[in-house]
Amino acid sequence: MERDDEVVKNTALNAMTVDVEDFFHVSAFDSIIKPEDWDQYKPRVDANTRRLLDVFAKADVKSTFFVLGWVAELYPQLIKDIHAQGHEIASHGYAHRRAYQQTREELTADITRSKNHLEDLIGEPLTGYRAPSFSIGYDNEWAFEVLAELGFKYSSSTYPVKHDLYGTPDWPRFAYQRPENIIEIPIPTLKIMGKQIPIGGGGYFRLYPYKMTQMLVNRYLKQEKQPYSFYFHPWEIDGDQPRLTNAPLKSRFRHYINLDKTEGKLVRLLADFNWSTMKDVYGVA
Template structure:
């Protein structure tokens, strides 16, 4: 039986060759050399969500939206929320303010022109808004976003703002920031928001951590993952660093089954619905 609390289901719509873990071996100029798999994988997710009557927020990479406009339109047609994941999956910490503005604007403009409605949500690649680039929130406000989900209050080699707020809050720039969930265990903030941690942990542990978060914090939970995480048949990049390969390929063959259990055990909706974000 589903938990009565409505939680936010989110999907970062990108392909396996876009991920930050492989940025040291794959330059964006090489993306066209890889056979895209994001269309088929995302449509498989749409079927899974329809089966369980779940609505989700899809943070769409602009690169994907330009190449698969029919996919984005279908996501929207099925009643899911479309949000921006930027254009080229370049971490915000590696961009100047002008570069960031142009990257995000390109994605937002394309999505709005495609769908004919305002895009209110944004998520930075690899949760890359932090201590050194808080100006990114000013850019998001300037571009008329209503909310962001771009921070993860943990310590990590690619991201992390461990002493920033853990729950949704309105920033001085006017943007609502919705951090990725953490659970305090033994005095430390444990990452429980999805992605590689969801694949790594056995499902009963994931369910326990989410349930404890909901009971302890009395806050809605948000979950994130990527279409490539249900694709065990994707090409293996043997020349990638060992740590990157371990992170990317762990338990890909188990993710779909775990997701199905997750959709059954908890109640899910879009970011806009869960956090009462105005659409206009």
């Protein structure tokens, strides 16, 4: 009999994704760090992302990199190198402002600035977008219209769970075609005893023991018969990053837990499952 903790390998193709931002960009710290303060911090995103590229190369894995425009302007060669190594470049907006905190005009300008710069760097159109903190939801569905108007083909900007920063628990759990002609690819959840459990990566990946993640992903693949997508950030493999002691306790817990273990867990995840880009897995081009 097959067990939940047995590895599903070579039978399902799943999407590996990276949100390319630095430790001082995260929403958990936006109560103490404003965009105008970013230049007070020494960026670590270039070195951390290159470290990830080495990890992916050793595992022969291609990923989708949702790049913050601010990072792309500061490190253009990094973006060119990611693209040259066969990974997909997509947009994470420019200034890491949550979509629901912006007007339609502000969001359009933010995404356009990121998209234009990234396309200039790699010499081809972008098809994918992910809102910071999965911040498209009930009150700003018009954001999908903005994405369609700007020529995007897909988004991965919703998480069907309850969370204090985001969440659309009653929206679709699997990739679907929006009426705005955008394919939305939600972050994965697993239904256990009627509840939707977040299993998409990020802080949950750092919090859960690896064997638990492995079991949950296998169960998802067997139960749902849908591709799985995983997300995380370059700062999540950086245990040496500065500690912001003035941040709220909850934010510090979320951000700093198990940073020193993430790379080892990631190496195991890459080996235990089949991975490719969002474009390849979901057929969006």
